[in-house]
Amino acid sequence: MANQDDQFKKVVSHAKEYGYVFQSSEIYDGLSAVYDYAQNGAELKKNIRDYWWKAMVQMNENIVGIDAAIFMHPTTWKASGHVDAFNDPLIDNKDSKKRYRADVLIEDYCAKIEAKIDKEVAKAEKRFGDAFNKEEFVSTNGRVVGYQEKINTTLSRMAKSLENEDLADVKALIEELEIADPLTGSRNWTDVKQFNLMFGTKLGASAESAMDLYLRPETAQGIFVNFLNVQKTGRMKIPFGIAQTGKAFRNEIVARQFIFRMREFEQMEMQFFIKPGTQKEWFEHWKETRMKWHLSLGMGQYNYRFHDHEKLAHYADAATDIEFKFPFGFKELEGIHSRTDFDLKQHEEFSGKKLQYFDHEENKSYTPYVLETSIGLDRMFLAVFSNALVEEELENGTTRTVLKLPSVLAPVKAAILPLVKKDGLPEVARQIVEDLKWDFNVDYDEKDAVGRRYRRQDANGTPFCITVDHDTLEDNTVTIRHRDSMEQERVKIEDLRNIIKQEVDVRTWLMKMK
């Protein structure tokens, strides 16, 4: 656990030190769970967004993108169910005055038991060596079976109580399990209450005419209310999708883990409108397609897993999460939901407008079913960034910090370095910058010895360093150094553009989805 914590701390401090993520309003001591993307972070974020947009919109003839407003008519949120049901159960500790999510306290309790199971497994693995059969061990070892049962009964009781809105039982469970405030150890809890996560605001100048509004807690509803507009003006035929990226806001009770859980964040969502009855096939299709998108970035298959939901939201008939192994364990990165016709039907009812599709092949109208893929851009940023940050032991006994970002996403694609600040080398290097900047985001760096500059660019995730030396003046060649292998080769200046393009081009990466 200490290792995971250390790794996570390194991620957070590296993100600050190299201009990726800053605490918002830091000079005023920050604002809890709100972050700003800095000069490199903004580029990385934009590149992730573009990579998603190209895979979803540009590569699919039947998917189009929109950009709906953050403010929406307040009835939208009544229809969607957010006003009544977008709640988290909260509990306060009377002594520490700290507020927690009751379900998270219980889940953390279970995670601790899970850690005990892992410990037992590791011990047994050490004892039995190659003869160890994990599956058999966890299903027969008395202590492990007991732990597992405890987790199962706890989680299923919690799920049932939450579903039945039996908040008294959630509190009873916390008391029975003797769960204490993680900060102070106090068990002096208030009752569990529901807390709506939407931020409210007002539209209009005078108090009398002002209208209560919400900041959208998800981007999906902007797609649903525009469903017919897009379908008609784009002459879209089912099956088709509408995608959008944009800010969403949730007043999370406990926002923690850096940019994993924020109060202002960005989503990349796509709603795919389909014929009723075909949702199972499309659910499988999008599960597979979205996983391929993740794997195309080469961040290791073992870092991903599906988590199929047993307990479904009221609007869904199937749901799965793509979980990623963050520095603090496997957690949801993306949700794929089969949302039935719930949203369109609700908006029909609340607006009084028909939101149906006329199917020319079947010669009838129906309310389409919807398959949703929804991923948090900030979470994806954290996945990419934390996975990329490594410390490597080098042959000469030193270590280097390197940010092995997928080169298609790296903020700066190449750094151009004159070996020395004289003899006309800076001028040649500047000329290369002038030439490459039309195609790529490149950096010019002449400060410090070249070895230090290499290290700086490694830590910044720059895939290529291009060094201009005295031979360049003779034969128009430069040294190009590859970030991950540290290999260097001599190439012609005129070939640089193609060499870089081949490596960082979206096409090269997205082709891996095929």
Ligand SMILES: Nc1ncnc2c1ncn2[C@@H]1O[C@H](COP(=O)(O)OP(=O)(O)OP(=O)(O)O)[C@@H](O)[C@H]1O
């Ligand atoms: N507070 C948040 N901060 C950053 N990203 C978020 C936040 N809430 C949701 N997301 C992202 O939006 C995606 C889709 O939203 P969805 O409503 O399905 O999340 P969720 O199931 O409420 O997430 P969680 O269970 O982690 O709260 C999530 O998979 C996640 O990547």
